[in-house]
Amino acid sequence: MCAVMAGGDIKGSQAIGENDATAAEPIGSGFTSDDLAASFYRNIGIDPLTEFHSNVGRPMILVRDGTPIANLF
Numbered sequence: 001m002c003a004v005m006a007g008g009d010i011k012g013s014q015a016i017g018e019n020d021a022t023a024a025e026p027i028g029s030g031f032t033s034d035d036l037a038a039s040f041y042r043n044i045g046i047d048p049l050t051e052f053h054s055n056v057g058r059p060m061i062l063v064r065d066g067t068p069i070a071n072l073f
Helices: 033-043
Strands: 051-053 059-061
């Protein structure tokens, strides 16, 4: 997948990550959709680990397994 991010603290004019010669797999570990979500929330000033509670009190973390992509900022 690919994504475009802009605004806030995002550094402009950059491409992050690499694909293999056939664009089938990332080179290295790549990034997850959770990493992208964590980056989005961090960029708008919301801690990705913010915990909310459902109407029955069940805790829910905004982004459970992602970490912001440091190279974006």
